Amino acid sequence: MAEWIGFLAAILNTVCYVPQALHMIRSRNTQGVSLLSYLTLFSGVALWLTYGILIHNMPIMLANGISLPLIFVVIFMKMRHKYTLAIQRRQLVIVHE
Secondary structure (H helix, E strand, O other): OHHHHHHHHHHHHHHOOHHHHHHHHHHOOOOOOOHHHHHHHHHHHHHHHHHHHHHOOHHHHHHHHHHHHHHHHHHHHHHHHHHHHHHHHHHHHHHHO
């Protein structure tokens, strides 16, 4: 019974990142996302995954092993968006000079 509760918790916690990642991919809008928050979350999930591997707990490994790439997508999109905006701003300055 405890194992099934763990799997259900793993599924729910993992699924919660999917809408954010899909929204960012589709809209290419990352303004409302805190990079520091997601970097911290990524670190915590990586540690949980490591812990799950060390204690051989399948729900912990599964949830965090799936969540980690989803969180990475959000971080990647945010960093790419910041870089793109910086380049666009620099080009606008050059054009107006």
